[in-house]
Amino acid sequence: MKLNDLLKLPVFDETMIAAGANGLNREVYTVNMMDAPDIISYLKPNELLITTAFHLKDDLIALLELIRVMSAQGCAALGIKSKRYLGGIPQSAVQLADELNLPLLELPSNISLGDIVNKSLSHILDMRTTELHNAMQTHRQFTQQIMSGQGIPKLLDQLSSLLHLPVVLLGPYLQPISGQFTRNSTAARLEVSLAGGGHLLATTSICSSFSLLDEQRETLTLFPVYTHRQLHYLCIEGFVPLSESSLILTIEQATNVIAFELMKENALKQNRRRIQNDFFANFIGGAFSGSEEIASRGREFGLSGDQRYICAVAKLDGAEKTTSFVQYKAEQDRIAEHLEAELTNFRYPVHLFTHDRAYVLLMPLIDDWKTVEPSFVSLLERLQHKISTHYGSDLSLGFSSYAQPLAHVPISYKEANEALYFGGIAGKSRFIEIYQPKEVPEILRMIPYEHLRKFYTDTMQGFTDETLKDHHMLLQTLSVYMETHCQLAETAKRLYIHRNTVIYRLEKCEEIIGRSLKDPEETLRLRMAFRIKALLPEGATSK
Numbered sequence: 001m002k003l004n005d006l007l008k009l010p011v012f013d014e015t016m017i018a019a020g021a022n023g024l025n026r027e028v029y030t031v032n033m034m035d036a037p038d039i040i041s042y043l044k045p046n047e048l049l050i051t052t053a054f055h056l057k058d059d060l061i062a063l064l065e066l067i068r069v070m071s072a073q074g075c076a077a078l079g080i081k082s083k084r085y086l087g088g089i090p091q092s093a094v095q096l097a098d099e100l101n102l103p104l105l106e107l108p109s110n111i112s113l114g115d116i117v118n119k120s121l122s123h124i125l126d127m128r129t130t131e132l133h134n135a136m137q138t139h140r141q142f143t144q145q146i147m148s149g150q151g152i153p154k155l156l157d158q159l160s161s162l163l164h165l166p167v168v169l170l171g172p173y174l175q176p177i178s179g180q181f182t183r184n185s186t187a188a189r190l191e192v193s194l195a196g197g198g199h200l201l202a203t204t205s206i207c208s209s210f211s212l213l214d215e216q217r218e219t220l221t222l223f224p225v226y227t228h229r230q231l232h233y234l235c236i237e238g239f240v241p242l243s244e245s246s247l248i249l250t251i252e253q254a255t256n257v258i259a260f261e262l263m264k265e266n267a268l269k270q271n272r273r274r275i276q277n278d279f280f281a282n283f284i285g286g287a288f289s290g291s292e293e294i295a296s297r298g299r300e301f302g303l304s305g306d307q308r309y310i311c312a313v314a315k316l317d318g319a320e321k322t323t324s325f326v327q328y329k330a331e332q333d334r335i336a337e338h339l340e341a342e343l344t345n346f347r348y349p350v351h352l353f354t355h356d357r358a359y360v361l362l363m364p365l366i367d368d369w370k371t372v373e374p375s376f377v378s379l380l381e382r383l384q385h386k387i388s389t390h391y392g393s394d395l396s397l398g399f400s401s402y403a404q405p406l407a408h409v410p411i412s413y414k415e416a417n418e419a420l421y422f423g424g425i426a427g428k429s430r431f432i433e434i435y436q437p438k439e440v441p442e443i444l445r446m447i448p449y450e451h452l453r454k455f456y457t458d459t460m461q462g463f464t465d466e467t468l469k470d471h472h473m474l475l476q477t478l479s480v481y482m483e484t485h486c487q488l489a490e491t492a493k494r495l496y497i498h499r500n501t502v503i504y505r506l507e508k509c510e511e512i513i514g515r516s517l518k519d520p521e522e523t524l525r526l527r528m529a530f531r532i533k534a535l536l537p538e539g540a541t542s543k
Contacts, residue, residue, distance in 0.1 A: 001047070001127050002243065003028050003076050003103060011119045014108035018089050019097035020077070026103065027243060028076040031120040033113050040066060045074035048120065050081075050105075050113050051457070060092065067096050077103035078114070084109055099256070119435040130247050138162075139253040146261050152178045155261075159254045163247065166237040169258065170222075172320040172334075173390050175341055182237055184217065207247065209239050225255045227262050230334065234258065273336065273354070274302050280353040280360065286412040291407040298406055302351065304364070308403035310372075310378065311412035312361040313420050316387075317394040317429045328357065335359070335387060342386055346379050348372070361414065365403040380432050394430035398423060401435045418534050425479045425530070427494045444535055446530075452532045459529040462512035470505075477505040482527045486517070 004024040007015060017024070027046045028209040032039075034051035043049070056063040070078055078097070082089045089106055097104040107116065117218075145155050152169060156179050160167040168179035174190040181187055189212055209221040211301065221240040225232040234255050240247055279297060288294045295305025303309075335353050343350040343361075351362040363376065380397050387395040398419030400412035423433035444452060457464065463475055477495060481502070484490040492499045506517055515522045 001124055002026065003029055006048070006120060006123070007105075009119060009123055011111060011116055014111070015079070016106040017107045018082075018104045019094040020101050020103035022104045023077070023101040026076045027244070028124065030124070031117050033117050035194070037062070040069050043070060043073045043075055046076050047073075048076045048079065050079035050107060050116055052081045052084050052113065056086050058366075060090055063090065063093055064096055067093060067100065067102060071100040075102070077105055077106035081107045081109055081113070101516045131249055134246060135249040135253050138250050139257065142254055142257040146257055151259055152258055155254065155257065159251070162250055163236065163238075163240070165240075168237070169225070170233040170235050171341065172232060173338065174233065177232075177341065182220065186220075190220075206242065207240065207251075223251055223255050225259050225262065227266070227366045228261050229266065232258075232262060269337075270333070273333075277354050281355055284355070284413050286410070294407050303362070303406055304348070305406045307364045308405050309409055309412065310363045310365055310369075310376065310400060310403050311409060311416045312363075312397050312399035313356060313413065313416040314359040314361070314380075314383070314395050314397040315420060317396055317424075324428065331391070332357070332359075335391065338386065339383060340388065342383060343379075347375065350379075358379055360416075361399075369403065375525075377432060384430060384432075388430070396420060396423060396429065396431050396433075398433045400433065406485045416536075421534050422483075425476060426483055427476070427496070428481055444532060449536075453536060456529050456532045456536065459525055460513070460533075462514065470508075474509055477502060478509045478526065479530050481506060481517075482523060482530060486523060 001327070002024075003026050006012070006028050007024075029046040030044065031048045031050065032042075032044075034049055037055040039049070039051075053063070056066070063291050080086070082088060089104065105364045107113075108239060142158070144156065146152075156167045156169060166179070166182055168176050168181055170190075171177045174187070174194050176187050207221055207223045209219065212218045212220070218237070219239045221236040221238065223234040223236070225234055234251065236251070239341050240251065242248060279301060282288065283294065283297070284285060288297060291305065298305060300331055332354055336352065336359065341361060343352060348363055348366060352360070353360040363372075365372065376399075380399070384395045384397070387393055398416045398421070400415040400419075404412045419433040419435040460475075463471060477491070480492045480494050481488075484494065488499055492502045493526050495502070510517055517523060517526075
């Protein structure tokens with residue numbers, strides 16, 4: 001409790017404030033009595049020390065040193081029965097205590113030090129017991145609200161009523177996930193601060209209070225909510241001082257209950273996400289027998305068999321080469337949660353699936369595509385920006401050019417994948433590529449799969465050895481060279497390399513395939529092979 005509140009006890013009725021009045025708001029955790037001259041070694045922060053000063057009666061230097069050390073240790077105050085041995089508190093001690101803002105109390109001579117210690121500690125203990133009892137009651141109340149199914153929003157409303165301040169639950173990237181800020185701009189400004197490298201909560205802090213500097217100078221207090229996966233934040237719109245221990249205890253009980261509820265919700269989300277991803281994998285894999293079964297299965301996940309859908313496929317650039325599968329899977333789950341949160345703010349519903357190492361977005365086409373396309377592309381650009389800002393990764397997307405009914409979504413998925421593939425093979429990064437129907441691929445789809453695979457393997461036979469040095473680099477250079485109609489300068493420009501490097505790589509390609517790239521028949525054959533590769537399932541080209 002605060003020192004000025006403790007001094008209101010009857011045992012301190014005749015106590016005088018000799019110095020350090022500016023420090024009366026210090027917290028007092030315990031009260032100790034000085035009975036030996038070496039007390040300095042045993043001082044504790046927030047401790048009220050009382051003494052008769054018997055050991056200091058002839059040693060003013062020791063008294064001044066005691067005051068200095070107590071201030072440095074963060075002690076609450078020093079109380080002296082000065083009239084018994086000192087005859088009064090020395091003026092130099094008063095002056096030093098004032099300079100250090102350490103309260104110096106002149107205790108009455110008719111009250112024993114033992115009574116002061118006992119009654120002070122008893123009162124502090126009673127206050128602490130009351131606070132802990134209230135905290136337990138609050139924890140029980142919050143827990144009952146969660147157990148009764150009222151959820152986190154109801155808990156936040158209850159906490160807001162107790163604090164008389166608005167309360168918002170924020171996600172790992174300071175995005176509101178329950179509750180709303182009083183001002184609409186607050187969430188965006190917090191995200192900008194975080195994206196700019198700001199650290200709004202020290203690792204050892206109970207909470208963090210700060211102000212958003214503008215004409216209204218909005219003050220926020222963040223409390224960490226620890227879960228097993230990611231840190232969330234309980235944001236109080238206002239200043240909550242650490243000295244208000246009862247309020248701090250109440251908020252800490254709320255964060256504990258919210259943490260358990262978040263972990264429960266996350267487990268349910270993970271299970272549902274796994275089920276819906278299994279459905280999508282079976283769907284595009286042709287596991288369902290017909291449109292009726294597809295419509296029936298899709299209804300479980302909010303998909304309508306009578307609705308047409310636009311499909312987009314997204315992947316992180318270079319993720320397959322730089323991270324292990326386990327690392328990527330953990331990051332994929334975090335990114336999927338982030339993308340889901342962003343998609344909820346879009347004007348149209350968007351369904352998110354993860355398949356293999358990709359994120360798949362299905363958007364029902366409710367309005368005319370020309371009307372929807374600008375906002376959909378804007379959404380994809382915003383997703384790219386979010387992933388780049390918070391994860392330091394580039395996200396590339398391909399999406400189908402026109403909507404398909406639910407039963408034909410696998411076709412849209414292949415189109416989006418093809419757009420993504422050709423954007424990547426052309427040397428682009430962080431791109432958005434729309435699928436453009438091409439005559440050659442459409443014709444190639446009419447050829448039996450085994451014939452396509454054989455044509456590809458025969459043409460690219462020299463590249464089937466995965467141990468070949470610079471295999472992928474040479475293959476990419478050859479692909480871009482074909483796509484640019486054998487233009488060396490354009491190929492070098494797209495790959496950001498020197499023209500001579502392109503020539504060198506192409507000569508290596510000629511050595512591998514054993515044929516000249518100047519032969520028009522050969523270049524046509526290679527371009528056909530690259531088109532076929534985009535149509536074949538993953539792994540089929542290496543069989």
